Amino acid sequence: MRIQVTAAGKWSLDAPQQVWRDSDDGVMQRALFAGQEMIVIKEDDDAERFGLRYLGFSASGFLTMEAAKQGAPEFAQRVLGRMVEMVS
Numbered sequence: 001m002r003i004q005v006t007a008a009g010k011w012s013l014d015a016p017q018q019v020w021r022d023s024d025d026g027v028m029q030r031a032l033f034a035g036q037e038m039i040v041i042k043e044d045d046d047a048e049r050f051g052l053r054y055l056g057f058s059a060s061g062f063l064t065m066e067a068a069k070q071g072a073p074e075f076a077q078r079v080l081g082r083m084v085e086m087v088s
Contacts, residue, residue, distance in 0.1 A: 009035065020069055029065065033076040040068040054079050 012035035020029045027042040038054040050068040051060035057079045062068035
């Protein structure tokens, strides 16, 4: 089997990875991990809790946005590992 990266895939894989970008409202940031978007977002207006969203998975309960961003690489690895296990 020969696997190739498509033009769209090349664009997302060549873009800077794991570089966080602020949103306009300051409650969310975005970054690419393995060419796919991950979001860190404030989960509650009243409490300072943040969560990560990636490929249909989530991790929650981070006390700061920085803590969520620090946990993002491990979260991405676990999500991708879980997805591998889902393929038979």
